[in-house]
Amino acid sequence: MSRYSLILLDRDGVINQSPIEGDYVLHEQELIVFGNVITAISNVSKMKNVACITNQQCIGKGLLSSSELEIIHSKIANKVLSAGGNRIHFYVCPHIISDGCNCRKPKPGLILQSMSDFKVDREEICFIGDRDTDRMAAEAAGIDFFLTSSDLDTVAILNEIGRSEHAIK
DSSP states (O other), rough: TOSSSSEEEEETTTTTOOOOOTOOSSSSSOOOOOOHHHHHHHHHHSSSSSEEEOOOOOHHSSSSSSHHHHHHHHHHHHHHHHTOOOEEEEEEOOGGGGGOSSSSTTTTHHHHHHHHHHHHOOEEEEEEEESSHHHHHHHTTTEEEEEOOOHHHHHHHHHHHHHHHHHHH
């Protein structure tokens, strides 16, 4: 796992509690982050770039504005910084499913954009997600995927990535 220079994570269900199926996190007060995941992200972000890849069709549906979403993402980013980590980046698909865009998972558009932005090859990226659409996006982009089913799984994956990095030094 040490070869990864960019770690991608899904948001809902990975970094924070998922809202009820069909619902959305529309206000920062509704965002319940996993504290242990924030700590693990903070630790890994000291050695590697970290980004969040998230579908947020609530924007396309007019339930949330881009600026309101930025406030929610700033809350996550600030928690990572407060825990001693480095800046994390956010890639968002704001489109509704019927738009047929290339950035909405399971399509790989946001992953490919992150590869371009960070100037990394497929072998240098992994994606941690909790849904089949995450896995499908990773496969379409040709990158490694780690399935998580809980905050404890996510922490274990991130800790392993961090341990692998320490073993090299």
